[in-house]
Amino acid sequence: MAERTGRPASLNRGLALVLVLGAIAVLAPLWAQDPLRIDLAATLKSPSGAHWLGTDALGRDLTARIAYGGRVSLGIGILTSLFSLAIGVPLGALAGFRGGWTDAAVSRLIETVACVPSLLLAIALLAMSPAVLRGIPDVLRVALVLAFAGWIPVARYMRGEFMRLKSAEMVEAARAAGASDLRIMVRHLLPSALAPVLVTASFAAASAILVEAALSFLGLGVQPPQPTWGGLLSDAREQIDQGWWLAVVPGLALYGAVLGFNLIGEGIRDRLDPRASTR
Numbered sequence: 018m019a020e021r022t023g024r025p026a027s028l029n030r031g032l033a034l035v036l037v038l039g040a041i042a043v044l045a046p047l048w049a050q051d052p053l054r055i056d057l058a059a060t061l062k063s064p065s066g067a068h069w070l071g072t073d074a075l076g077r078d079l080t081a082r083i084a085y086g087g088r089v090s091l092g093i094g095i096l097t098s099l100f101s102l103a104i105g106v107p108l109g110a111l112a113g114f115r116g117g118w119t120d121a122a123v124s125r126l127i128e129t130v131a132c133v134p135s136l137l138l139a140i141a142l143l144a145m146s147p148a149v150l151r152g153i154p155d156v157l158r159v160a161l162v163l164a165f166a167g168w169i170p171v172a173r174y175m176r177g178e179f180m181r182l183k184s185a186e187m188v189e190a191a192r193a194a195g196a197s198d199l200r201i202m203v204r205h206l207l208p209s210a211l212a213p214v215l216v217t218a219s220f221a222a223a224s225a226i227l228v229e230a231a232l233s234f235l236g237l238g239v240q241p242p243q244p245t246w247g248g249l250l251s252d253a254r255e256q257i258d259q260g261w262w263l264a265v266v267p268g269l270a271l272y273g274a275v276l277g278f279n280l281i282g283e284g285i286r287d288r289l290d291p292r293a294s295t296r
Contacts, residue, residue, distance in 0.1 A: 028284020034277030035091075038270070042087030049081035052244050061260045071262040073252060079262065082244040083270055089245045090226050091274060093160045097225035098218045100164030105171025106207075106214065112172070113179025114202055123176070127169055135166035136228055143237045155239040163228055167221045174217050178210035212286065219282030223275045230271055246271050 056076030064071045070079040112123035130138070142162045153161075182188070183206065191201045226246075232238035233247030241248065246267045253263035 027280050028288065031277045031280025031282075031284055034273055035281065038087055038274055038277065039091055041084050042091055045081065045084035045088065049084045050078040052077060052081040052085040053242050054078070061256060063260070064262055070266050071260060073249075073260070073263060074256050079249075079266055082249060083246070083266055086244040086246045086249060086267070087270065087274075089156055089239050089243060090229060090247070090271070092156055093163070093229045093239075094222040094226040094274065094278065096157065096160035097163040097167050098222040100160060101167035101171050101221050102214070102218050104164060105168035106175055108168070109172035109175025110179050110202055110207065110210075113176040114183050114198070114206070116180075120176070123172065127172055130166060131169050133166075135163070135224070136231060138166050139163055139228060139232060140235070140237060143232065155243065159229055159232065159238055160225070163225045167225060170217045170221065171214055174213040175210055178213060179206055182206050182209055216282045216286040219278050219285060223278035223282070226271065226274050226278070246274075 054077060056072070059068070059072050059076040060074055062068055062072040062076075068078050068080065070083060072078055073082070108123050108126075112120040133141075139159075139162050142165065143159070179202070187205050188201055191205055196204070229238055229245070230247030230250065233245045234251045236251070238247060239245050249267040250264060250271075253260070253267070257264050
């Protein structure tokens with residue numbers, strides 16, 4: 018019983034954490050200083066009343082840079098999750114429902130993309146900078162690149178659930194009533210298959226935030242002067258011995274965001290997956 022009562026708390030804590038970080042980022046223009054304003058008279062100032070989280074080597078307020086950086090990191094995480102769903106759900110559903118050559122083609126595509134680690138794949142795509150990606154904003158560009166690998170788990174789960182459910186009695190009843198394949202997939206199978214997919218989408222958002230931080234750390238993510246949590250960590254490398262807060266604060270922000278999305282994923286899994294209630 019103790020285990021079951023802890024499950025809703027896990028979801029609530031995750032939602033609260035993500036909502037707090039999101040509110041700080043979204044409302045940043047209402048309360049934060051200009052994250053790009055340089056003040057050479059206030060370089061590397063430790064946390065104080067004037068600068069709650071200190072300043073960087075150019076005197077820029079770290080509180081404001083963390084808040085505005087959250088817009089990028091959280092935005093990329095959420096967009097990557099949505100793009101992964103948009104790609105993985107229809108492909109996985111078609112593969113699991115149709116079977117045959119459709120399943121074989123989608124499975125080979127999944128195996129091909131899954132052979133390359135997501136970080137290396139993102140680095141390669143961003144480094145090559147395809148012409149189609151050059152004219153779009155950095156946040157959208159990075160999210161699309163990350164979704165190119167992030168759809169794989171979504172498609173796998175969706176394929177497995179549709180293969181398991183397509184022989185259920187409700188599907189036979191729908192066919193007998195004259196329902197089309199599309200109606201059966203959308204109306205009858207999709208709601209029953211959403212639980213593991215939503216869990217995967219939440220975990221994908223957490224993973225995307227970490228990968229984006231790694232890309233920004235390497236200089237391949239969202240480009241300066243736009244602050245990002247990964248970019249702040251990269252900037253902190255040269256001044257870490259002079260200002261511990263330069264690395265600790267963005268690191269804690271990353272930790273909080275990833276923890277929040279992971280808790281949300283676990284909470285959704287435990288609430289929607291009926292098999293979880295028996296464990």
